Amino acid sequence: MIFGIPLQALMGQILIGLINGSFYALLSLGLAIIFGLLRVINFAHGAQYMLGAFVTLLLLNKLGVNYWFALILAPLIVGAFGALIERTMLSRLYKLDHLYGLLFTFGLALTIEGTFRYYYGASGMPYPQPIQGAVNLGFMFLPIYRGWVVLASLVVCIGVWLMIEKTKLGAYLRAATENPTLVQSFGVNVPLLLTLTYALGAGLAAFTGVLAAPIYQVSPLMGSQIIIVVFAVVVVGGMGSILGAIVTGYMLGIVEGLTKVFYPEASNIVIFVIMAIVLILRPAGLFGKDA
Amino acid sequence: MSGKSEPIPVEFGAVHPQARRIQLAIIAICLIGLLLAPHFFYPIFLMKLLCFALFASAFNLLLGYTGLLSFGHACFFGGAAYFTAHSVKVWGWPPEAGILLGVAGAAGLGLIMGAIAIRRQGIYFAMITLALAQMFFFFCLQAGFTHGEDGIQSVPRGRLFGLINLQDTTNMYYFVLAVFIIGLLIIWRFVNSPFGMILKSIRENEQRAISLGYSVSRYKLGAFVMSAALSGLAGGTKALVFQFATLTDVAWQMSGEVILMTLLGGIGTLAGPIFGAGLVVTLQNYLATSEFPVTIITGVVFMLCVLLFRRGVIGEFFASKLGKKLGFRAES
Numbered sequence: 001m002i003f004g005i006p007l008q009a010l011m012g013q014i015l016i017g018l019i020n021g022s023f024y025a026l027l028s029l030g031l032a033i034i035f036g037l038l039r040v041i042n043f044a045h046g047a048q049y050m051l052g053a054f055v056t057l058l059l060l061n062k063l064g065v066n067y068w069f070a071l072i073l074a075p076l077i078v079g080a081f082g083a084l085i086e087r088t089m090l091s092r093l094y095k096l097d098h099l100y101g102l103l104f105t106f107g108l109a110l111t112i113e114g115t116f117r118y119y120y121g122a123s124g125m126p127y128p129q130p131i132q133g134a135v136n137l138g139f140m141f142l143p144i145y146r147g148w149v150v151l152a153s154l155v156v157c158i159g160v161w162l163m164i165e166k167t168k169l170g171a172y173l174r175a176a177t178e179n180p181t182l183v184q185s186f187g188v189n190v191p192l193l194l195t196l197t198y199a200l201g202a203g204l205a206a207f208t209g210v211l212a213a214p215i216y217q218v219s220p221l222m223g224s225q226i227i228i229v230v231f232a233v234v235v236v237g238g239m240g241s242i243l244g245a246i247v248t249g250y251m252l253g254i255v256e257g258l259t260k261v262f263y264p265e266a267s268n269i270v271i272f273v274i275m276a277i278v279l280i281l282r283p284a285g286l287f288g289k290d291a
Numbered sequence: 292m293s294g295k296s297e298p299i300p301v302e303f304g305a306v307h308p309q310a311r312r313i314q315l316a317i318i319a320i321c322l323i324g325l326l327l328a329p330h331f332f333y334p335i336f337l338m339k340l341l342c343f344a345l346f347a348s349a350f351n352l353l354l355g356y357t358g359l360l361s362f363g364h365a366c367f368f369g370g371a372a373y374f375t376a377h378s379v380k381v382w383g384w385p386p387e388a389g390i391l392l393g394v395a396g397a398a399g400l401g402l403i404m405g406a407i408a409i410r411r412q413g414i415y416f417a418m419i420t421l422a423l424a425q426m427f428f429f430f431c432l433q434a435g436f437t438h439g440e441d442g443i444q445s446v447p448r449g450r451l452f453g454l455i456n457l458q459d460t461t462n463m464y465y466f467v468l469a470v471f472i473i474g475l476l477i478i479w480r481f482v483n484s485p486f487g488m489i490l491k492s493i494r495e496n497e498q499r500a501i502s503l504g505y506s507v508s509r510y511k512l513g514a515f516v517m518s519a520a521l522s523g524l525a526g527g528t529k530a531l532v533f534q535f536a537t538l539t540d541v542a543w544q545m546s547g548e549v550i551l552m553t554l555l556g557g558i559g560t561l562a563g564p565i566f567g568a569g570l571v572v573t574l575q576n577y578l579a580t581s582e583f584p585v586t587i588i589t590g591v592v593f594m595l596c597v598l599l600f601r602r603g604v605i606g607e608f609f610a611s612k613l614g615k616k617l618g619f620r621a622e623s
Contacts, residue, residue: 041414089598098414099360100597103554106547107593114586228543232422235415265433272426276407279419283410 005261011140017257018250019146019215022153023049023208025249027230028237029157030204032245033164036177037197040090040101046227047112048202051078052209053218054116057127067130067214074210075203082202086195094194109224116220124217149211156207157246160200164242173197232275238288248286310618325468334464335532340572341471342529347552347564348478349521354550355559356482357514358494362417362546363404363424364522367397369540370427371523372530376443377436379531386449386457390470390527397523398516400427405515409508412497421543428541442537446530463532470528474521479561481517490514522549544586551589554596557603560619566605 027045034042042048055074059065065073085108093100131148134141164170176183176190184190209222216222230249237248252271259270266273278286307313328337346368353359371393379389408419431437438444448457457463481487493500493507501507530536539545548571556567571589578585600607609619 035414041418089594092598096601099417100601102360102414102417103550104594104597106550107590107597110547110586110590110593112590114584114590118584118587224543228421228425231418235411235418235422268429268433269426272422272429275419275422276426279407279410 008140010261013257013261014254015140015142015146015257016260017254018150019253020256021250021253022150023212023226023249024230024233024253025157025246026153026204026208026211027226028234028245028249029160029242030201030208031230031234032237032239032242033160033204034198034201035239036242037173038086038090038094038101038194039098040093040105041098041231042198042201043102043105043227044085044108044112045105045201045205045230046223046225047109048078048082048205048223049209049212049226050116050220050223051081051112052206053127053213053216053222054120054209054220055206056210056213057125057218060127067210071207071210075206078206078209079199079203083195083199086198090198091191091194109227113220113224120220122219122221124219124222127213127218129214145214149215152211153208156204160204161242161246229271232271236271236275236278236285238285240285241287244285244287307616307618310616313617314619322472329461329464334460336572336576338464338467338532339529340569341467342525342532343549343552343572344565344568345471345474345528346522346525347549347556347568348475348561349518349525350549351553351558351560351564352478352481352521353514353518354553355563356487356494357490357511359409359511359515360417360550361408361420361515361518362543362550363408363420363422363427364518364549365541365543365545366404366424366427367400367519367522368526368529368545368549369431369536369538369542370400371397371526372536372540373431373437373443374523375527376446376530376536379449380443380446381436385453386451386466386531389449390524390531393527393530394520394523397526398520401516401519401523402512405512405519409511409515421546424541424546425543428538428543431538431541437536437538440538442535443530444535446534446536448531448534457531467528467532470524474524475561475565478521482561486510486513547593548589551593551596553603554601555592555603557606557609558601560603560605560609563603563605567603570604 027049031042031045034040034045052074055077056067056070059070059073060067090101090104093104129145131145134143135147136142164173172183172188172193176188176193180190212222233249233252234245236252237244239245252274255274256267256270260267282288325341346364350361350364353361374396375389375393378384378392379386384392404420404423407423408416411419432439436443448463450456451462451466455462455466457466489500489505489510492503493505493510497507526540529540552567552571553564554567555570556565557563574588575585578588596603602610608614
C-alpha cells in the first residue's frame, strides 16, 4: 500500500501511463523532427498514426500479413504516402506563413479521418494480441506485449535521436534546420531532405499506430483524440530539442497514469493543466530554446 | 495572417468615382434581402446562418485584424451556448439576460485562455488555444450542469424584455437579425478605432509596435477577449434558436469549422467570414440529407483553399479588377 492505494493498482496505472507515454514520445518526436526542418506543425500526425493502425489491421484481414511484417510495412506505406503529399502539395507552402502549413495538414487530417469514418464507421475494431502471456515481476503481472511496446518505443526513440545526432544524414538534417540555403549551396539536395523528413515523421506516426493497434481499438477517431494531447506535450517540452520531446512524452504519460490513480476525474485534463502551468512559469517550454 | 505571407498589390487611382455610393448600395441591398429572406427561405436555416456568420466575423477579428490564429474558438461559442441555455432553462432568466450571461462567460473564458496563450506566438499560439479548448471540452463532458452527452435540451426561448414572444419564429428571426447587425456594427467600430489600428500594426510588425511603446500583450489580450465575447454572443443566440446546447458546439471540429468559414470567405475582410459562413452552412444543410460525410468535403475544401486561393472568395473579388474599381480593399 502506498498513500492508501494498493501497489498492484498503482503499478498497473504507471504501466499504462508508461505505454501512453511511449506513444506521446514517439509522436512528439515525429512532430519535432518535421517542425525542425519544414517549420510545419503536422496536424495530420494523428491521422497518420491512425493510418498506421488501420494499415496493420487491413494487412491482417485482407492479405493475412502478420503483426511483425506490418510493423515494418505499415510505416513504409504511410511514409510513402506522406512523401507523396509533401512533394505534390505541402512543398508549395514553405515560402508562406507557417500557419498555412498547419491549416493544410488540418484539412488533410479531416479528409483522411472522414474517409475512414465513411467506410469503417466510428466504432473501434479489435486487433488480436501478437504476443500472449504475462511475466510475474513479483509486485505485478506484466503482459509481455505491453513490455514490448515500451521497449520498442524506447529503442526507436533512442535510435532516431542517435541518427540525428551521430550520422552524416543527421548532420545534414541539423544543418538544413539551421540554414537551408547555405546547405543547398554545398550541394545537398535540400528538397529531397525535406521530403524524406516528412516521410520519416509520418512513418514514425504509423509505427506508433502499429504498436497501439493491439492495445487500443483500431478506430478512425483514434488519431484526433491523441493529437491534441500530443500538441500539449510538444508545447510543454518545447520543440527546440529532440531529446526534450522524448523525455516530456514519457514523463507526461506517467503523470497522466498517476492522476488516474489519485484523482481520476482530472486524468483527461492533467496534461493541459501542466501545459498551462508551464506556459505561465516558463513560456519557452521545459527544453525550449526560443522565447 | 502576418504581412509577409502574400501582400496583395495595392493600386490606387483606378477607383470608380461613385465607389462609396455603390458600396453603400450593396450593403443596403443585402440588408433588404435579409429583412425579406424569411418569406423565401426556411427561417431556422437563416438564423443558423446568421449565428455562424457572426461567429466567423468575431473569429476574423482575431485572425484577420490581429494576425492571431486561434484553434480554440469553439470554447467561447459552445461555452456561451451552455451558459445561456442553463440560465434561461434552470434559473428562468429572460432571453436577453441569458445571452448577456453567455457573452460575459465567453469573455471570462477568453480572458483566461488569452492570458495564457499570448505568452507564445504563431504556431504555438494555435496549439495552445487548441489544447486549452480541449480542456474545456473535457470539463463540459464531466460537469453536471451541461448534462454530458445529452446536453441541455428544450431550452425555452421566452419573452424578449418581457414583451415579444420569441417562441414565434418570425419574431425570433428578427431578433437574431438584430443581434447579428449589432454584433457586426461593434466589429466594424472596433476595427476602425485607434485600438483596431494598433492591432493591425501589431499584425504587420510586432517588434516595431513594441519599439513604439505599445504594450503589445495588452492589446492582443484585448482583441482576444473582444473576439471571445462576440463569439459568445453568437453562441448564446444559437442556443436560443435551436433551444439546445450540446458538446458539438465546444468540440475542436467547431473551431476548425469557423477557421474554414473565415478562410473560404476571405481573411481580413468584413464580408468574407459572412460569405464563408453562408457557403459552409448551406453546404452542410445540403449534405445533411445525403450519406456522404461532411468531414471529407470540409477537409478537401480546406486543402484547396490553402493551396489555391488563400485570399478566399471575397478576398479574390476585392483583389480583382472589378473589386478594385469599386474601391474594396482586403486587410491582409
